[in-house]
Amino acid sequence: MVLECKHVWEHISGYLDGTLSPEVREQVQKHLEHCEICSAILDSTRNILILTADERVFELPLGFSERLHARLEAEIRGIAPAPSDTD
Amino acid sequence: MTGISDSTDEAQIIASILAGNTHHFHDLIRPHERSVYAMALSLLHNEADAEDAAQEAFLKAFRNLANFRGEAKFSTWLISITLNEARSRLRSKKNVKMESLDESPEGQGSVTPALLRDWREIPSEALERKEIRQLLQQAITDLPLIYREVFLLRDVEELSVNQSAEALGISIASVKVRLHRARIMLQKKLVPQLKKANPKRRWFSWS
Numbered sequence: 001m002v003l004e005c006k007h008v009w010e011h012i013s014g015y016l017d018g019t020l021s022p023e024v025r026e027q028v029q030k031h032l033e034h035c036e037i038c039s040a041i042l043d044s045t046r047n048i049l050i051l052t053a054d055e056r057v058f059e060l061p062l063g064f065s066e067r068l069h070a071r072l073e074a075e076i077r078g079i080a081p082a083p084s085d086t087d
Numbered sequence: 088m089t090g091i092s093d094s095t096d097e098a099q100i101i102a103s104i105l106a107g108n109t110h111h112f113h114d115l116i117r118p119h120e121r122s123v124y125a126m127a128l129s130l131l132h133n134e135a136d137a138e139d140a141a142q143e144a145f146l147k148a149f150r151n152l153a154n155f156r157g158e159a160k161f162s163t164w165l166i167s168i169t170l171n172e173a174r175s176r177l178r179s180k181k182n183v184k185m186e187s188l189d190e191s192p193e194g195q196g197s198v199t200p201a202l203l204r205d206w207r208e209i210p211s212e213a214l215e216r217k218e219i220r221q222l223l224q225q226a227i228t229d230l231p232l233i234y235r236e237v238f239l240l241r242d243v244e245e246l247s248v249n250q251s252a253e254a255l256g257i258s259i260a261s262v263k264v265r266l267h268r269a270r271i272m273l274q275k276k277l278v279p280q281l282k283k284a285n286p287k288r289r290w291f292s293w294s
Contacts (some may be wrong), residue, residue, distance in 0.1 A: 009200055013267035019247075034202050042207040045274045046222075048281075049242055052273065054133045056214040058125035060152060061134055064141075069113055071142050075149060076109045 005032045008038045012045055112149050119162055122244055123169045129174035129228050129239050140176055144169040151180050159250070166244050167254045170236065177232075197270040201278040209281055218284060226276045230269055237262055238269035250292055 008031050014020045030066055032039050051057070100115045128137035139229060147168050148155075155164050178244055213219045239250040241262070251263045 006197070006199075008195060009271070010267070011251060012200070013263070013270050015089060016249055016270075019263075025232050037202055039185075039204045040203045041200045041274065043208070044203065044278050045200070045270055047206065048273055048277050049270065051209060051211065051219075052223050052227060053242055053245070054214050055121055056122065057227075058128055059218050059220070060121055060124055061138060063119075064124065064138060068120065068142050068145060069140070072116075072145060073147065073195065075146055 005031075005035060005038055008032070008035070009041065012042055015042065016046055016049065055058050091249060094160060098157060100154065101155065101161065109149075113154075115161070116148070116165075118147055119165055122162065123165060125243060126166060126169045126239055127173050129224075129235060129243075130170070130232070131176060136176065140172050141169065144172045147172065162238065162244075163246055163250050163254075166246065167241065170240070170254055185253075187265050198268045199275065199277045200271050204276075205244050206253055207285065209285055213285070216284075219281070222280050222284065227281075229276070230272060234265050234269035234272065237265040238273070242270070 008028055011020055011024060011028050015025065021026065032042065095262075096264045102129050104115065110112060122140045124259075126139060127144070128134065129138040131137045144165065147167055151168075154228065155161065193232060209219075212224075227235065227238065227243075236255055240246045240254055241248065246254065248259055248262050248266075252259045255262070257265075
C-alpha cells in the first residue's frame with residue numbers, strides 16, 4: 001500500500017516517538033525515501049522539538065531563586081521545630 | 088534528566104527532610120526550579136503570575152511531601168502540582184476569556200504542517216539569540232491550552248505518555264492525538280519564522 005503525503009503527516013508524531021506499528025512505520029519510511037516534502041516536514045518537526053526542549057527557551061527571571069528560597073525558608077521555619085544540629 | 092543515582096540521592100534527601108531536616112528541601116528543589124517556572128509561565132503567560140504560582144507549587148510540595156510516594160519521580164510529582172496550581176489560577180481569573188479544559192476537539196479535522204522542500208537544521212547554538220528563544224516561547228504559549236498542556240508535559244518536561252495522561256486526567260489516546268496536533272501546529276508556525284530568522288549564510292558568524 002502506498003501512502004499519500006497527507007496520511008504520512010498523520011503519523012509524524014508517532015514516527016518521532018517510535019510508537020508506530022512495524023507495518024505503518026515501513027510504509028512511512030518508504031514514502032519518506034522518495035518524498036522530499038514529507039522528509040523536510042519530518043526533519044523540521046524533529047528540529048523544532050529539540051529546540052523547544054532546550055532549557056534555555058524559558059529563562060528564570062533575575063532573582064527568582066533568591067525570592068523562592070527566602071519564601072521557602074519562612075515557611076520551613078514556621079512549620080518546623082528548631083533545626084536539628086546533628087548535621 | 089534524573090539518573091538512577093540521582094533518584095537514589097533524591098530519595099535519601101526526601102527521607103531526611105521527613106525525618107526533620109527540613110532545610111534540605113532547598114537542595115531537593117534546586118534542580119527543578121527552571122522546569123517548574125517554565126511550566127507555570129507557559130500556562131499563565133505572565134512572569135509575575137508564573138513566579139507566584141511556581142513558589143506556591145514548591146510550598147505545596149513541601150507541605151505535602153509526606154504524601155509523595157516513590158513510585159513516581161519527584162520531578163513528575165512536582166510538575167503535576169505545578170500544573171494543578173496553574174490550572175486553578177486560570178479557572179479563577181476573571182474577565183479572561185476562558186480557555187475550556189473540557190473542549191474535546193479530538194474528532195476535528197487534521198492539522199496541516201507547513202510545506203517545504205528542504206530543511207536546514209537550526210543548531211541549538213541558535214538559542215543564544217534572544218530573538219530565537221522568544222519565537223519558540225511565543226509559539227508554545229500561543230498554542231490552545233489543551234494542546235499546550237500536553238506538549239509541555241511530554242516534550243518540555245519529558246514525562247511519558249502515561250504520566251502525561253495521568254497528570255491531565257485524560258486518556259492515553261487523547262494525549263497522543265493532542266500531542267501530534269501540538270507538534271504540527273508548532274511546525275506550521277515556526278518553520279516560516281525560523282527560516283526567516285536563519286540567514287542563508289554565516290549562521291555561526293555571531294558566535
